[in-house]
Amino acid sequence: MPELPEVEVKRRYLEGNSLYKPVIRVVVPDARVLDNVTPSSLGRELKRASFVAARRRGKYILLPTDNGRTLLVHFGMTGDIFFLAKGDKRPEWNRVEFHFDNGSCLHYTSKRVLGKIALFPTTDDNDIPDIARLGPEPLSRGFTFKRFQAIVSPRGSAIHSVLMNQELIAGIGNIYSDEITFQAGVRPDRKASSLSPERLRRVFDSMKRVLRRAIQAGANIDKYPDDFIIPHRKRGGRCPRCGGALVKKTIGERSSYFCPTCQN
Numbered sequence: 101m102p103e104l105p106e107v108e109v110k111r112r113y114l115e116g117n118s119l120y121k122p123v124i125r126v127v128v129p130d131a132r133v134l135d136n137v138t139p140s141s142l143g144r145e146l147k148r149a150s151f152v153a154a155r156r157r158g159k160y161i162l163l164p165t166d167n168g169r170t171l172l173v174h175f176g177m178t179g180d181i182f183f184l185a186k187g188d189k190r191p192e193w194n195r196v197e198f199h200f201d202n203g204s205c206l207h208y209t210s211k212r213v214l215g216k217i218a219l220f221p222t223t224d225d226n227d228i229p230d231i232a233r234l235g236p237e238p239l240s241r242g243f244t245f246k247r248f249q250a251i252v253s254p255r256g257s258a259i260h261s262v263l264m265n266q267e268l269i270a271g272i273g274n275i276y277s278d279e280i281t282f283q284a285g286v287r288p289d290r291k292a293s294s295l296s297p298e299r300l301r302r303v304f305d306s307m308k309r310v311l312r313r314a315i316q317a318g319a320n321i322d323k324y325p326d327d328f329i330i331p332h333r334k335r336g337g338r339c340p341r342c343g344g345a346l347v348k349k350t351i352g353e354r355s356s357y358f359c360p361t362c363q364n
């Protein structure tokens with residue numbers, strides 16, 4: 101599932117190719133991904149409108165338009181979005197197409213139809229319920245260790261589950277939570293409330309570092325640092341630091357991988 105780094109990379113992509121182009125037509129090959137609109141209302145409300153910005157909150161992309169609306173895009177497990185110039189080959193699992201007046205097009209794809217597209221009559225992100233319920237952005241400058249500590253340290257659940265709770269902190273999922281706790285040397289199943297301020301500080305610092313580093317690498321797993329655990333999160337995976345076997349454990353119904361030697 102795309103998490104903060106993947107979605108941020110997509111946001112930058114859309115910012116570079118999809119703004120200030122009037123939409124002339126919306127085609128919906130599969131309406132199951134539409135959340136609060138019908139194919140015809142989506143087409144009608146976006147007709148002649150242009151996206152004027154590409155923003156991200158948590159795992160969501162927001163595309164406000166010059167006619168006072170915002171398209172909300174969520175990728176779910178298998179969603180993606182592609183910009184196609186005129187004549188480019190169409191992607192697979194295509195669910196919604198936004199055709200621009202110069203012949204280019206945005207294609208929202210989703211193999212398992214778990215993502216969603218919604219349209220809201222506002223350009224204020226906080227008027228959108230999905231966004232209003234989100235916790236702070238982990239990379240925002242205002243998200244200091246003090247704020248992190250105030251959110252995390254009272255929690256009696258595993259640090260893995262706390263990091264993944266979108267209402268507490270936005271954008272982190274299973275994969276990056278594993279990386280953050282690995283880099284911090286903290287077991288993902290440790291109760292958040294049991295972590296000392298020093299250990300919590302290590303989790304906070306590695307949260308910022310891991311997310312920034314992943315975005316810098318274009319969220320491309322082949323370009324991640326050699327000491328990242330993410331490429332080894334699989335059966336038979338070994339710790340990139342000590343070479344020991346990684347342990348897979350279900351924490352809050354999600355599978356977490358960690359190194360029992362390097363994390364405690």
Ligand SMILES: [Zn+2]
Nearest residue numbers: 339342359362
């Ligand atoms: Zn290890």
